Amino acid sequence: MKESPGVVDLLGVLAYAELSAFARMTEDAASLAPSLADRAALSELALAEYAHFRLLRDQLAELGADPEEAMSPFVEALDGWHTQTAPGDWLEALVKAYVGEGIAFDFYREAAKRLDPPLAKLVDQVLADEGRSQFAVERVRAALEADPVAAGRLALWARRLVGEALSQGQRVAASRPELARMLVSADADDQAEISRMFARLTEEHGKRMTALGL
């Protein structure tokens, strides 16, 4: 296997992120959707995540890595993130699908910047939005128009999502130094680069909050 451990780590964490997002979105759809049409719509988005999982699993196998082995170091942190952020209602589930997945995907995108072109292309494909944003944004905005008071609660919820994402992200980075090094190139001024990366992540997060009307 010619790829660095960091690359296998990145594909592994992404694969498990997609597999667990598929399961949680399906569960949220079944238990929280206010109508069977909404339930089917969120299930369709979950299916898109599963299709991404398949691409990543096949790519890992093609690189000569065992997909299960590549995913296993990240199961605890990602399951922890989902347990800590189990949505209490449909709007929280939508905000999680948009804001929570959004910030996680921005992180993965940063890490993918140093990949070789063919792998970078695969990761881009996997991180494609597939209508997730539009679906969540439309429904949350409509709900806030009907009930503006919910905005405070959902804004708080979004902050909690980001806090838990950062906390699990730090755990993963601490235990997987090869993966962490993909976020910052060794020869640059690390501290300044990390600051710039966080500025980019914060900016993207802010755009999503504005889109939701939060």
Place this chain on the structure above:
Amino acid sequence: MKESPGVVDLLGVLAYAELSAFARMTEDAASLAPSLADRAALSELALAEYAHFRLLRDQLAELGADPEEAMSPFVEALDGWHTQTAPGDWLEALVKAYVGEGIAFDFYREAAKRLDPPLAKLVDQVLADEGRSQFAVERVRAALEADPVAAGRLALWARRLVGEALSQGQRVAASRPELARMLVSADADDQAEISRMFARLTEEHGKRMTALGL
């Protein structure tokens, strides 16, 4: 809409059966699978159920029926079945996927016998096995070879699955007479026909138990 209420009922109950089987199998895969490979394998089967849901929803819409309205009379009974038969471990989940879905599908097949050919073909397609049987049978048999004592517990579990299926089936039949009438033709000797149908269902169930080694 030219189709009889019984036809819309049948497509509606099947559509919700597939949508709820998709969600529960995905959930069982995430919470009970002993490995990520097993989890992915059961998730793939769940996805096949979702594909069937799509076919049925589109067929309902094509007949001029509202898919959500067609499914809604069956949500309570099918959710009740899943709640009463939440598997406690991976082997119970596999037996449920094979024996529980098996007997439900046999019922739907009986009801579909009186459909016009194009609809009967769609239902056949939706009730196709897609590897569900082989997957469950192989894994349960291997587990029973390693631990023969588990057979008693799983046989009991399978009986409970059938009991709950019959109980929910009766509820549905009582509340949807048009659907119940699809199971038995009005001009035949009903009692004898019902007996023959139950004999067929029992025979198919027995074959599945034998295949599992139970």
